[in-house]
Amino acid sequence: MKRRLEALVKxxxxxxxxxxxxxxxxxxxxxxxxxxxDEIAAEKSA
Structure with missing residues (x-):
């Protein structure tokens, strides 16, 4: 999950x-x- 969040932010x-x-x-x-x-917010709350 953290990798996905980092990729989205990047x-x-x-x-x-x-x-x-x-x-x-x-x-x-x-x-x-x-x-x-929207995706970043969803990943942070997951």
Whole structure:
């Protein structure tokens, strides 16, 4: 479980970096970041 949480957090951080640099795909990134936030919350409460 901890590995999954770490992987989710790492992916979220990478997407946030992309968000700052790539203005063209921000909507797609936003949707994925929101999904990751939900998955991270679920993993933390599991």
């Amino acid at each position: 992916e979220r951080d990478q997407l946030l970096d992309e968000w700052a640099n790539d203005k063209d795909s921000r909507l797609k990134l936003l949707v994925r970041i929101m999904d990751l936030e």
